[in-house]
Amino acid sequence: MLPETRNILERLLQGNHRFALGQPLRADISVARRYQIANSQQPWAMILGCSDSRVPPEIVFDCGLGDLFVIRTAGHTVDRSVIETIQFGIQSLHIPLVMVLGHARCGAVSAALQEQQGWGENCTSWIAEQIAPAKEQCKNEHDVLSCVIRAHVKKTVARLEHLIGSFAQGVDVLGAYYDLDTGIVEIMGT
Numbered sequence: 001m002l003p004e005t006r007n008i009l010e011r012l013l014q015g016n017h018r019f020a021l022g023q024p025l026r027a028d029i030s031v032a033r034r035y036q037i038a039n040s041q042q043p044w045a046m047i048l049g050c051s052d053s054r055v056p057p058e059i060v061f062d063c064g065l066g067d068l069f070v071i072r073t074a075g076h077t078v079d080r081s082v083i084e085t086i087q088f089g090i091q092s093l094h095i096p097l098v099m100v101l102g103h104a105r106c107g108a109v110s111a112a113l114q115e116q117q118g119w120g121e122n123c124t125s126w127i128a129e130q131i132a133p134a135k136e137q138c139k140n141e142h143d144v145l146s147c148v149i150r151a152h153v154k155k156t157v158a159r160l161e162h163l164i165g166s167f168a169q170g171v172d173v174l175g176a177y178y179d180l181d182t183g184i185v186e187i188m189g190t
């Protein structure tokens with residue numbers, strides 16, 4: 001990881017620490033800040049997360065206007081629109097860090113598991129289809145949902161690393177897991 005990226009990650013984690021403690025700095029959403037960035041943006045981190053209302057990245061990382069470039073879909077599934085959005089963030093906004101943010105008790109992953117009615121059955125939705133490969137390694141786990149959520153994050157990271165590698169260098173992609181109870185974001189190993 002480049003020093004610049006390490007600083008960005010540290011900034012995210014410090015913001016999350018404040019949020020988890022219930023001590024946010026009241027991130028900059030002032031009128032002055034709004035004017036300051038009205039004509040151009042320079043977000044310093046990209047977050048691909050779930051649309052779940054309990055996991056808004058700006059709040060979870062105690063960030064303000066213009067800080068984060070955020071993409072949210074159910075179960076942070078990746079389609080062409082997401083890929084092109086990521087591409088824009090990297091090529092036009094020069095963001096060096098992409099975080100894939102999964103979370104506990106993800107409804108999209110849970111629904112995908114229920115839709116399957118057992119392992120290896122036909123998928124009934126596109127989103128479930130995208131999440132399905134993550135199930136394979138979790139068959140024998142006690143907490144299947146949590147395992148699939150984490151495996152899906154890792155698979156998404158691997159896919160994005162491959163995709164991003166085809167058009168840019170020096171971009172770090174990290175997987176992370178948000179705990180709904182503690183408010184803490186844990187960086188996942190690969």
Ligand SMILES: [Zn+2]
Pocket residue numbers: 050051052074075076103105106107108109
């Ligand atoms: Zn979710």
